[in-house]
Amino acid sequence: MRIGKCAGSRRGLRWSALVPAVWLVLSCFAEPAHAIPVFARKYQTSCMTCHAGFPKLNGVGLAFKMNGYRFAQEDEDKVKEKPLALGNDAYAGMWPNSILPSDIPAVPPISVEVQQLMTTFLPNANNTPAPGPSPDFNFPTAVNVMSAGTLGKNVSFWVNGGFQQAASGYQPGVTGFNPFIERAFISFNNLFAPDQEEDENGMHRAPGRFVLPRHFLNIRVGQFDPQVIAPYASTYRALSITGRLTSTLTVGSSSFAFEPQLRGVEFLGVIRNYTSWCFGVVDGAAQSVPSDNNSQKDMYFRIGHKWWGYPVDGEVVAPRRPKTKPQVEVSRAQSPDDDKADSSGKDDGGSDAKPEEDATDPTPWVDYYRQTQFETGFFGYYGLNDVSPLFNPYVFDGNTTGLPLSQDRFKRVGADFQWQDQDLYILGTAMYGQDNDAGTGFSMSFWSWFVEANYYFLPWMVGYARYEELRFQQQELTGNNIQRFVPGVAMYPIVNLAIRTEFVVDTSGKGTTPNQFLAMIDYAF
Numbered sequence: 001m002r003i004g005k006c007a008g009s010r011r012g013l014r015w016s017a018l019v020p021a022v023w024l025v026l027s028c029f030a031e032p033a034h035a036i037p038v039f040a041r042k043y044q045t046s047c048m049t050c051h052a053g054f055p056k057l058n059g060v061g062l063a064f065k066m067n068g069y070r071f072a073q074e075d076e077d078k079v080k081e082k083p084l085a086l087g088n089d090a091y092a093g094m095w096p097n098s099i100l101p102s103d104i105p106a107v108p109p110i111s112v113e114v115q116q117l118m119t120t121f122l123p124n125a126n127n128t129p130a131p132g133p134s135p136d137f138n139f140p141t142a143v144n145v146m147s148a149g150t151l152g153k154n155v156s157f158w159v160n161g162g163f164q165q166a167a168s169g170y171q172p173g174v175t176g177f178n179p180f181i182e183r184a185f186i187s188f189n190n191l192f193a194p195d196q197e198e199d200e201n202g203m204h205r206a207p208g209r210f211v212l213p214r215h216f217l218n219i220r221v222g223q224f225d226p227q228v229i230a231p232y233a234s235t236y237r238a239l240s241i242t243g244r245l246t247s248t249l250t251v252g253s254s255s256f257a258f259e260p261q262l263r264g265v266e267f268l269g270v271i272r273n274y275t276s277w278c279f280g281v282v283d284g285a286a287q288s289v290p291s292d293n294n295s296q297k298d299m300y301f302r303i304g305h306k307w308w309g310y311p312v313d314g315e316v317v318a319p320r321r322p323k324t325k326p327q328v329e330v331s332r333a334q335s336p337d338d339d340k341a342d343s344s345g346k347d348d349g350g351s352d353a354k355p356e357e358d359a360t361d362p363t364p365w366v367d368y369y370r371q372t373q374f375e376t377g378f379f380g381y382y383g384l385n386d387v388s389p390l391f392n393p394y395v396f397d398g399n400t401t402g403l404p405l406s407q408d409r410f411k412r413v414g415a416d417f418q419w420q421d422q423d424l425y426i427l428g429t430a431m432y433g434q435d436n437d438a439g440t441g442f443s444m445s446f447w448s449w450f451v452e453a454n455y456y457f458l459p460w461m462v463g464y465a466r467y468e469e470l471r472f473q474q475q476e477l478t479g480n481n482i483q484r485f486v487p488g489v490a491m492y493p494i495v496n497l498a499i500r501t502e503f504v505v506d507t508s509g510k511g512t513t514p515n516q517f518l519a520m521i522d523y524a525f
Helices: 002-012 038-043 059-066 089-094 336-344 475-480
Strands: 084-086 102-104 110-122 136-150 155-165 177-188 218-224 262-271 275-282 298-308 371-387 406-422 424-435 444-458 461-472 482-494 497-506 515-524
Antiparallel strands (some): 110 136, 218 262, 406 424, 461 482, 497 515
16 A cells, blocks of 8 residues: 555656656766776787777777787787697697687786876855865775786687775765676687688688678677777777766666676677677666666667778788888989989989888888777667666665566667867767656656867877767756766876876756866876
């Protein structure tokens, strides 16, 4: 009887009391792990080979990630820390009458990242007091232990976790660190694709009768950041401290958010170097707990195309470059015959000397931060989440039975882009969301979008600015709209140390998001 009465009260208060309680939870201080110097050790190269200032990836880094933490071309020749072989390569030719050989890193591939965050709350339109100490020295914010690498030619892995502050900001009685596992997955790469290496006859060995193009099919299994959000638009690869709205927003009492992670299976790949695709089947996720609370699986997809720039799969096809010997300046002491010989091209120092082929044929060098590229994509997500109605006197627990729960069927569709011309880099995402009942007793829909610009004043100094909005379509919900501006600067005194400062400014004038000044030191080794 009591539950029924509560349900009747919710219907009566449908708009007058429930609408103000529609809230948005933004994971502004949950900092995901970013850089991982494991690969710098493995290849003995600078972090800037793959990063345009970590955690942001350049074209080389995005392709490296797509390929299961391998370079698309001549990866074995680039490895300096040789792996430990598990079995003889001869067994590969005997399969399926043998177990395929593999390898593991000879040295444990472990890196550590430490983050230190200072938060200062600034006055907003409602003059809301700070929830705790301000400024707050949240030192350390998180300690992340990361491991990633390859297991043979077609298998790779990623694991990271550690300890983070029990609460971002101040909560009475909450102190210390909480352990966490952020991402843990295994990838199977280049499935059913022919070997890249040629045999003695100049042929590429096929895996069987069923053959797919290289990079067409990869599979990730575990807990991962879904590629439904474009890799370049993910919070994991953002220069800013605060999370992007499109990736981290939650609506009502539903805890679903794209990031920090989902659990399930993701199929992804590249078609003809420049078109990417992915399809995922996952548990619905919560921003704080990545487990689902119902039996139905969620599904998502993304299709992207890079119109120009570094190939998505990293397969660069470059013609051999002509190689000429340096010209020798003709002195006044030379005879006319010498001048004639020079001008005819018969002399080694002549300007018309016959070009020679460069035997090494190197991949064209790409400046780690000054690229020219343009990419677009569109995505969709459809899921189900069990939610607790707002004003429920009980705390919702997925293991609790008998509570009045609602089923929120929701969808997210949108588009994204990135564009870069040398020092200027611009990206953005627009997303439409619809929930049939996010614990409110009625359906709602909204738009969320952001546009962000990065400018490289110097290779080690990047200015960035992001504007983003959340707009509900129902007139009664517009008081919960969010408009904010996030400018900042990221500096890299050395390649594995980042110092970031940024402001979060509420531009709506309604105080729906706090005004803040944030400063973070982030270093990895």
